[in-house]
Amino acid sequence: MSWFPAPSVAEERTDALRRLHEKGVTATPWRSNGLLLRLVFSVLTIVALFALFGFLAVFSLPKFWFTAAAALGTAEWLIRKQHFFKTGVESTLFICGMFALIGTLPSSGSVEAILVFALAAALSGWRLRDALFGVCAVMLVIVYVAVKWNSVSMTMIVAALCAVAAGVALRRAWQRPSTNVLFAGLVLALPVTGYLATIAMRIFHTYASSTIVAVILAATSLAMLAMGYVWRDRVLLVSGTIAMLLAVVEVQERVGLAAEAKFIGLGLLLIAVAASFSRALRDAVHGFVIKPVRVSVYDEAMQIGGILHVAPHAAPASAHAGGPQLADSAGATDKSFGGAGAGADY
Amino acid sequence: MLSLEPELVRLRDDGLIEAGTAAQLIATERRDTVSVYPDLRLLSWLGVMLVSTGIGVFISKHLDDLGPFAIAAAIGLAAAACYAWSFWKRSREAALVDDYVLLLGALLLSADTGYVEHQFHLLGGSWPQHFLFLAVVHGATAYYFRSRLVLSLSIASLAAWLGIEQRNIAAIFDAPAATALRAFACAAIVFGWRLIDRRLRPQTIFSSLFDNAAANLAFWGALTLAVHDPTRWLGCAIAIVLAVASAMHARRSGEAVFMIYAWVYGTIAVDIAVCTAISEETLILLYLLISTIGAIAGLFVSHLRLRKAAV
Numbered sequence: 094m095s096w097f098p099a100p101s102v103a104e105e106r107t108d109a110l111r112r113l114h115e116k117g118v119t120a121t122p123w124r125s126n127g128l129l130l131r132l133v134f135s136v137l138t139i140v141a142l143f144a145l146f147g148f149l150a151v152f153s154l155p156k157f158w159f160t161a162a163a164a165l166g167t168a169e170w171l172i173r174k175q176h177f178f179k180t181g182v183e184s185t186l187f188i189c190g191m192f193a194l195i196g197t198l199p200s201s202g203s204v205e206a207i208l209v210f211a212l213a214a215a216l217s218g219w220r221l222r223d224a225l226f227g228v229c230a231v232m233l234v235i236v237y238v239a240v241k242w243n244s245v246s247m248t249m250i251v252a253a254l255c256a257v258a259a260g261v262a263l264r265r266a267w268q269r270p271s272t273n274v275l276f277a278g279l280v281l282a283l284p285v286t287g288y289l290a291t292i293a294m295r296i297f298h299t300y301a302s303s304t305i306v307a308v309i310l311a312a313t314s315l316a317m318l319a320m321g322y323v324w325r326d327r328v329l330l331v332s333g334t335i336a337m338l339l340a341v342v343e344v345q346e347r348v349g350l351a352a353e354a355k356f357i358g359l360g361l362l363l364i365a366v367a368a369s370f371s372r373a374l375r376d377a378v379h380g381f382v383i384k385p386v387r388v389s390v391y392d393e394a395m396q397i398g399g400i401l402h403v404a405p406h407a408a409p410a411s412a413h414a415g416g417p418q419l420a421d422s423a424g425a426t427d428k429s430f431g432g433a434g435a436g437a438d439y
Numbered sequence: 440m441l442s443l444e445p446e447l448v449r450l451r452d453d454g455l456i457e458a459g460t461a462a463q464l465i466a467t468e469r470r471d472t473v474s475v476y477p478d479l480r481l482l483s484w485l486g487v488m489l490v491s492t493g494i495g496v497f498i499s500k501h502l503d504d505l506g507p508f509a510i511a512a513a514i515g516l517a518a519a520a521c522y523a524w525s526f527w528k529r530s531r532e533a534a535l536v537d538d539y540v541l542l543l544g545a546l547l548l549s550a551d552t553g554y555v556e557h558q559f560h561l562l563g564g565s566w567p568q569h570f571l572f573l574a575v576v577h578g579a580t581a582y583y584f585r586s587r588l589v590l591s592l593s594i595a596s597l598a599a600w601l602g603i604e605q606r607n608i609a610a611i612f613d614a615p616a617a618t619a620l621r622a623f624a625c626a627a628i629v630f631g632w633r634l635i636d637r638r639l640r641p642q643t644i645f646s647s648l649f650d651n652a653a654a655n656l657a658f659w660g661a662l663t664l665a666v667h668d669p670t671r672w673l674g675c676a677i678a679i680v681l682a683v684a685s686a687m688h689a690r691r692s693g694e695a696v697f698m699i700y701a702w703v704y705g706t707i708a709v710d711i712a713v714c715t716a717i718s719e720e721t722l723i724l725l726y727l728l729i730s731t732i733g734a735i736a737g738l739f740v741s742h743l744r745l746r747k748a749a750v
Contacts, residue, residue, distance in 0.1 A: 110446045114463055117455030130742065134697050134735060137706075141731035148724040168691060263440055273441040325470040326440070331478055353500065357492025363486030364539070367479045374475070384474045 096172055099222055102268050116152040118408040125179035134181030142189050157196035163192030170280050179223070188217045188226060208236040224274040231255060231279055232286045238288040246305045252287020256280055256336075260329050277328045284313055284336040288343070302346040310340035325380065330420065444468045483539040491546040498554055507558040511551060518547035523720050525584060536589060545580060545589045549573055549596070570600035594629060594652050601625045603656070616667040619674070622660030629653040647694070654697065655679055658704040665711045678708030686741065693749050695742055702738040706730060 100108065104121040111118045126134065142164060149156035168186035170314040178395035191213035198209070211233035216224030235255070239248040267273045291306050314336035321329030345355050374383045444465055449460035466472050494517075498510060528537050556562060556569045577593035581588070601621045633649030640704025658681055664674025682705030689697035712731055714723050 099653070106446060109441070110443050110450075113443065114447075114450065114460070117450060117453075124743075126742070127695075129696065130699065130738075133703060133738070137703075137735045137738075141728055141735070144724050144728035144731060148728060151721050151724065155648050180739075182739075265440070267441055270441050316603055324440075325473045327473060327475060327478060330475070334478075334482070351497075351500070353493045353497035353630060356489050356496060358493075360486040360489030360491075360493060362484050363489065367482040367486065370475065370479055379472060382472050382474050383476045383479065385476050428565065 099220070100178055105222070105270050105406070106268070122176045123178040124176055126181055131179065131181030135185040138182050138185040139189065140187070146193075155197075157193050159292060161190045161193035161197065164193060178221070184217070184221050184223050187221055188214065191217055204237065204240050207233055207240065211237065218275070222269070223273040224271060224278045227275045228278040228282050232282060234388075235283065235286050235290055239294055243292055243294065244289045245303055246309070248285045248290050249306050249309045252283045252290070253309050256283035256287075256313060256332065257316050259283065260317055260332070263326060263328065264320075264324055280317070280328055280332045281335065284310065284332060284339060288339045302343055304344075307340045307343040310336050310343060314340060442468045449618075451736060480539075487539045487543045487546070490543060491550070494547065494550055497548065504688075507554075511555050511558065514547055514551040514554065518544050518551055520544075521547060521581075527745070529584065541580070541584055541586055542588045542592075545577055545592050548576065549592065562638075567600055567602070570596045574600060574685060581645075585644065587645060590645055590648055591652075597628065598625050599658065601628075616664055616674075619660040619663040622656045622663065626653045626656035626660065629656065650688075650694075651696070653683075654700055658685075658700060662704065662707065662711075665708055671711065671715060675708045675712040678704055682708065689741075689745060690748075693745060695745055698741050698745060699738065702734050702741065705748045708733040 100121060100123050104123060107118060107121050108123070108125065111120065118201060142160060145163060146156050148161050149159050164186045168183045168190060171180075171183040171186070177183040192210070195209055195213055200206075211230045214226045215230035217223065218228075218230060235248065235252050238251050242248070256279065259276045262276045263273070263280060267276075288306065288310065291303065295303070314333045317329045317333030317336060320326065321331075321333055337382070341359065348355065350358070371383055374381055444582040447456070447461055447465050447468065450456040451458060451465075456464075465664050494514065498514070501510065510675040521540050525537060525541040525544060552569050552573055556566055560566070562568050574593050574596035577589050577596055581590035581593055601624055603618065603621050603625060621712075629649055633646060633653065636645055636649065658678060661674050661678035661681055665678060666674070682701040685697045685704070686701035689695065689701065710727065713726055713730070717723060717726065
């Protein structure tokens with residue numbers, strides 16, 4: 094018996110198969126949840142751990158040690174006895190337990206503390222076979238490089254090289270779906286992480302757009318798009334598109350256009366690109382196609398939420414009370430109606 | 440990469456999956472066919488959001504430069520062009536970006552209406568009526584084009600007309616208790632709209648959007664009452680009743696998201712009530728620990744039952 098029980102290769106593949114075709118595929122004993130439910134359970138678990146931490150603090154007990162023991166112990170119990178895996182509960186308990194353990198260490202203020210957090214995330218990722226924690230670990234290493242050497246170009250190069258290496262690793266036939274997801278996550282996250290790290294490094298000084306960052310991003314993008322096209326890999330194509338967009342963002346300061354013209358121009362360009370590909374691929378039956386696939390509820394929720402978010406909301410400057418006159422129309426907020434893109438910010 | 444081809448072949452050979460379905464899935468695993476449909480959809484959506492953001496920035500920066508008539512006319516024309524495109528495409532082969540051209544048109548119309556009202560004060564003191572106008576126009580457009588995206592704009596306009604002006608967590612704490620009444624009124628209208636829609640169009644695709652909007656509006660109204668001293672107990676009681684109703688709806692419809700609403704909003708309401716009653720910090724922390732563990736266990740078991748019932 095394994096010291097660290099977890100789904101076997103066969104069980105992971107069976108779970109992946111059930112996501113493709115549930116009928117006729119026997120479920121594994123492991124309990125898992127969808128993304129939304131995992132998020133909810135993660136938030137609830139964090140609330141519970143904060144309450145425990147606060148409770149221990151009130152009695153001046155060693156709060157980090159006790160919280161770590163309770164979190165890690167409960168996580169292991171849930172995995173071993175209840176077969177929890179990717180439910181959101183055990184993963185949050187485990188990562189919070191690891192961070193609580195770090196809290197027991199003496200604080201030196203050293204930059205290397207970032208690596209300790211990266212190690213904790215990596216251990217959690219390995220134990221829970223959770224790609225998110227694995228990706229977080231590598232992201233923290235990129236942050237460490239940025240903080241340690243304070244070099245914009247070096248940070249971007251390391252992030253880009255790691256992303257391309259992960260892209261090449263995606264070509265290998267992996268047996269475990271979780272390993273495949275880890276590399277896919279790295280391919281998507283690292284160009285963004287590297288770029289954000291360079292922004293954070295520059296924002297505290299005189300910010301100037303960096304040609305080297307834009308060139309590295311563009312090169313990464315081209316490499317990803319080429320690999321994605323040849324290997325017919327959507328993840329690589331998406332990563333390449335993201336890297337290209339970031340390169341455009343980096344050089345946009347040098348383009349002598351107003352901000353609104355850049356927004357509108359880039360938006361129209363994206364729509365045109367999508368329309369062109371859609372038109373070019375409309376009769377394709379092999380290779381890249383545009384056959385409608387089921388769009389997940391999360392995709393739809395994200396889009397509807399995005400619309401509601403982008404719609405500005407404020408009252409005209411000269412507005413007087415109006416609209417439906419409910420009893421509270423003297424309230425402080427009832428004159429600043431808004432929504433659906435029709436406010437006076439426009 | 441990951442290939443589940445061996446497992447799919449075994450399923451097909453055992454007769455557990457139809458040959459046609461298996462062939463499609465195997466082609467996808469082999470990457471003989473790779474659909475970029477979701478990616479191009481996302482790209483279109485991003486493009487629309489960027490254009491509408493750019494137009495918002497443009498209007499705010501050039502209010503005085505170009506003159507209000509030119510700006511209003513230009514945006515109006517752009518919106519009309521989007522609607523005309525969508526109308527023209529409606530009777531032809533659907534393309535991937537059609538939904539988003541329509542959405543862009545709706546967002547431009549919203550922007551233009553707001554701008555015209557801001558500049559010319561056509562409605563005077565009754566300026567919020569333009570939200571009602573937008574709610575009606577977007578609603579009609581949503582039905583004509585069967586667009587859930589545009590319907591969400593219509594509901595947002597309706598909420599704005601009723602005075603629910605903010606859409607973030609802080610709004611619960613900032614808003615006066617009476618704003619809750621507006622949220623309840625909006626939830627009731629949306630729910631009534633849903634019932635009529637369902638009655639008149641049994642094949643409707645809008646029901647879940649109505650359900651989610653009405654549920655969230657009602658819960659936010661209840662929590663707005665619950666965080667204000669004079670109405671705390673009433674708000675908690677309403678939230679708990681709504682949570683029970685949401686759980687019952689989840690069990691009847693099989694939609695897990697309503698079970699999540701029930702446990703999350705219900706737990707918040709109970710926590711507010713209990714924490715108000717005990718007021719001792721140590722006891723509050725102990726209670727929160729126990730109640731959150733209870734909520735996790737309760738949601739887990741409820742969700743498991745929903746899953747089993749669905750099989």
